[in-house]
Amino acid sequence: MATVQESFPTQRAAILPRPKSTTGFWSWVTTVDHKRIGIMYAVTAIFFFLVGGIEALIIRLQLFSPDMNVVSADVFNQLFTMHGTTMVFLAVMPLSAAFFNYLLPLMLGARDVAFPRLNAFSYWLFLFGGIFINTGWFVNAAPAVGWFGYANLTSPAYTPGLATDFWNIGLQILGIGTLVSAFNFIVTIINMRAPGMTLMKMPVFAWTTLVTSFLIIFAFPSVTVGMILLTFDRLFNANFFEVAANADVVLWQHLFWIFGHPEVYILILPAMGIVSEVLPTFARKPLFGYSVMVFSTILIGFLGFAVWSHHMFTVGMGPVVNSIFSLATMAIAIPTGVKIFNWISTLWGGSIRFKAPLLFALGFVWMFMIGGLSGVMHSSAPSNAQQQDTYFVVAHFHYVLIGGAIFALFAGLYYWFPKVTGRLMNEKIGVVNFVLMFIGFNVTFFPMHFLGLMGMPRRIYTYDPALGLQFWNQVSTIGSFILAAGVAVYLYNLAVSLKKGELAGEDPWDARTLEWMLPNPPPVYNFARIPVVSARDEFWARKYEGAPAKEVAAGSEDEEDGIHLPGNSYFPIIMAGMITLFGYGLLYSGALAVAAIILTILSAMGWAFEGVGGTIIYPKGDAE
Amino acid sequence: MNHSGHVEYTATGMPNRKLAIWLFLASECMFFGALIATYLIYQGQSLVGPYPEDLFDIPLTTVSTFILLMSSLAMVLAVAAAQKEDLKQTRLWLAVTALMGLTFLGFQAYEYNHFIHAGLTLSVNxxxxxxxxxxGFHGAHVAIGVIWLSSLFAHTFRPVDPKRRALDIEIAGLYWHFVDIVWIVIFTVVYLLGVGG
Known part of the structure; x- marks a missing residue:
């Protein structure tokens, strides 16, 4: 597939010229290609996943037996705070974003996302925000207020110093990036589908991305406001969470959980989307109940906003409020249960191939179901009062987030690895990877159900030997190292397969959706000509059901002139850097903060007036 | 071949940027919703003065509110002129809108100054x-709007495809109207109902 390129004339001299290199370090720093950005998201997220995992291992070591002194109580607080914050915001969400980035345009038959530069901007805010939050480790001020940062633990009086500020402002930086990428994906999905791909012909992964993005744009502002109020409290002596001024600390809990509960679905819906792509491929059957799946996803999205107070049953909101939120929470089990049955029915009667992606997807269905069932137990306010703040809750959400989200993300990592690299992951090591993670995960977290029912509270750095909690804690710690070994095997497999993996060729899984019609890895412009979609599983329909292999020029009137690729740009990283600098300025120097604001506005203008740029590319050798 | 001029193909027919600004404004509803809700939750909870009824000057704020509302009319005229590709009128109404926004900010600065002298600081209650x-966040939105409109005004002196320019101005207009509507809510809920009730 030889290509001819010519550079695209810029309209006028800009502040900074469009970067020209297409290979090497700077081409990655300035890239706006959704595939490269997706890879960068994945690599960074896996790095933070390892950081969060190491934090978890230290936590488990400290709890191995009573009165251990692996870390002090203070460091323990820092560890569980950063473990939660890292896993939610720096590992699972960006790993989902990696899939959104890489796959959505390919699945929809598009050339890129709607706003390629904004996409790069989101990535850099994620990286810089992650660094910002973790800065605390290096200046002896790691956050220790829990990932939920309840007021008034976050007041200057109770957490003096910069630790809470790193957490608070770092999350706001991350939040901007997340919001921007959510706008970008919604526009991409609504506006950039290939001709013929109606909403009800989209892959389910595109649907879950759409609903996730809507959850983000409506949920994030609430916690952003909470964090802004906290910023004013901490830096400018406002009174939002100061009890002495008659403030109500429960306000924080509401602002946080109005975001925090939809956040749970922001973490799990992309995982459900991945599983809904993997299961049909390896069962060689269409997804069972596609429409019901779509409407369940939407329903989960709606109900997700109506249940936040179930995180606050013990706050004392009264029986009426508690009952309403109990019922709404139980109602969510219905669309979720429907999905479980749909996945099982997809497998029913299929000619199943037990490859690594399918193993992880099956692990997801089973483990997520266990986490879902303990979730229904929490939904009843009276029983919740028994479980609140015990290890039973820890067991529950790790079943949903590891057994659910992480297993599904690993299914995706195995399934789309050949799409990204052109090579297959080693299958045998993949099975070992799955078995170790599956066993390790259950040995770690199932005993936490018992510990919780025995009354072990969350977030304590040690426990008394007379409480009889030692045995299950030791089992759990051993399990966590088996789980870690499983992750290590994944990294080994990644290294081996990247170098020596079997070449994937085209369509290694006999897959169903548009992205597999492209070579592995896809060319920079994705589709030389845009496919016209006539079926839900378009690729499958073309292969086996005689669907017409129609395609069109890219919808642009000047196709004869080649494909216009957007130009690389320095501005996404510069603007993200300036916003991060503003964060540091708030903590260290007012002058720096003011300078950063001015530089942010200037880089926004540079961005706006950068000109079109880019190259025109002429794919050769395609079927006419 | 004029890439900067061609209207991109979209599945809905709505330009990507216009759809994006609508989504952004939807998200902003939640943002200001949370801020206004916080204000209402804490209304009447202050332990020490000054209180709203000591400070609010309804006639004065009515004037600044009226100016901001009228700026939306000027914005509509700017969009209409841009769509008719009437450059002179576009410039005129963009400038008027931005100036009215600046006037509103001037009123706000006066009000803040007055309140601070009367003892109302960020920390007092x-x-x-x-x-x-x-x-303050609403004022920051107005200020960003003024910078945006001024940039578009400066941009009218460059050769740009008129259809693209009309879209640029329409998008800024959507933002501007939204910021106005937020102020109507704040004025009604905080000033009018806050003092009367």
């Missing part, structure tokens, strides 16, 4: 904290 943060 819950009213001070909630009032300044809520109206």
């Amino acid at each position: 819950l009213f001070g904290s909630t009032f300044y943060v809520m109206t």
Whole structure:
């Protein structure tokens, strides 16, 4: 597939010229290609996943037996705070974003996302925000207020110093990036589908991305406001969470959980989307109940906003409020249960191939179901009062987030690895990877159900030997190292397969959706000509059901002139850097903060007036 | 071949940027919703003065509210002129809109100055904290709008495809109207109902 390129004339001299290199370090720093950005998201997220995992291992070591002194109580607080914050915001969400980035345009038959530069901007805010939050480790001020940062633990009086500020402002930086990428994906999905791909012909992964993005744009502002109020409290002596001024600390809990509960679905819906792509491929059957799946996803999205107070049953909101939120929470089990049955029915009667992606997807269905069932137990306010703040809750959400989200993300990592690299992951090591993670995960977290029912509270750095909690804690710690070994095997497999993996060729899984019609890895412009979609599983329909292999020029009137690729740009990283600098300025120097604001506005203008740029590319050798 | 001029193909027919600004404004509803809700939750909870009824000057704020509302009319005229590709009128109404926005900000600066001299600071009570943060974020939105409109005004002196320019101005207009509507809510809920009730 030889290509001819010519550079695209810029309209006028800009502040900074469009970067020209297409290979090497700077081409990655300035890239706006959704595939490269997706890879960068994945690599960074896996790095933070390892950081969060190491934090978890230290936590488990400290709890191995009573009165251990692996870390002090203070460091323990820092560890569980950063473990939660890292896993939610720096590992699972960006790993989902990696899939959104890489796959959505390919699945929809598009050339890129709607706003390629904004996409790069989101990535850099994620990286810089992650660094910002973790800065605390290096200046002896790691956050220790829990990932939920309840007021008034976050007041200057109770957490003096910069630790809470790193957490608070770092999350706001991350939040901007997340919001921007959510706008970008919604526009991409609504506006950039290939001709013929109606909403009800989209892959389910595109649907879950759409609903996730809507959850983000409506949920994030609430916690952003909470964090802004906290910023004013901490830096400018406002009174939002100061009890002495008659403030109500429960306000924080509401602002946080109005975001925090939809956040749970922001973490799990992309995982459900991945599983809904993997299961049909390896069962060689269409997804069972596609429409019901779509409407369940939407329903989960709606109900997700109506249940936040179930995180606050013990706050004392009264029986009426508690009952309403109990019922709404139980109602969510219905669309979720429907999905479980749909996945099982997809497998029913299929000619199943037990490859690594399918193993992880099956692990997801089973483990997520266990986490879902303990979730229904929490939904009843009276029983919740028994479980609140015990290890039973820890067991529950790790079943949903590891057994659910992480297993599904690993299914995706195995399934789309050949799409990204052109090579297959080693299958045998993949099975070992799955078995170790599956066993390790259950040995770690199932005993936490018992510990919780025995009354072990969350977030304590040690426990008394007379409480009889030692045995299950030791089992759990051993399990966590088996789980870690499983992750290590994944990294080994990644290294081996990247170098020596079997070449994937085209369509290694006999897959169903548009992205597999492209070579592995896809060319920079994705589709030389845009496919016209006539079926839900378009690729499958073309292969086996005689669907017409129609395609069109890219919808642009000047196709004869080649494909216009957007130009690389320095501005996404510069603007993200300036916003991060503003964060540091708030903590260290007012002058720096003011300078950063001015530089942010200037880089926004540079961005706006950068000109079109880019190259025109002429794919050769395609079927006419 | 004029890439900067061609209208991109979209599945809905709505330009990507216009759809994006609508989504952004939807998200902003939640943002200001949370700020205004915080104000209302803390209304009447301050332990020490000054209180709203000591400070609010309804006639004065009515004037600044009226100016901001009228700026939306000027914005509509700017969009209409841009769509008719009438460059002179576009410039005129963009400038008028931005100036009215600046006037509103001037009123706000006067009000803040007056309130601070009367003892209402960010730290003195819950009213001070909630009032300044809520109206401050609205004022920051107006200020960004003024910078945006000024940039578009400067941009009218460059050769740009008129259809693209009309879209640029329409998108800024959507933002501007939204910021106005937020102020109508704040004025009604905080000023009118806050003092009367």
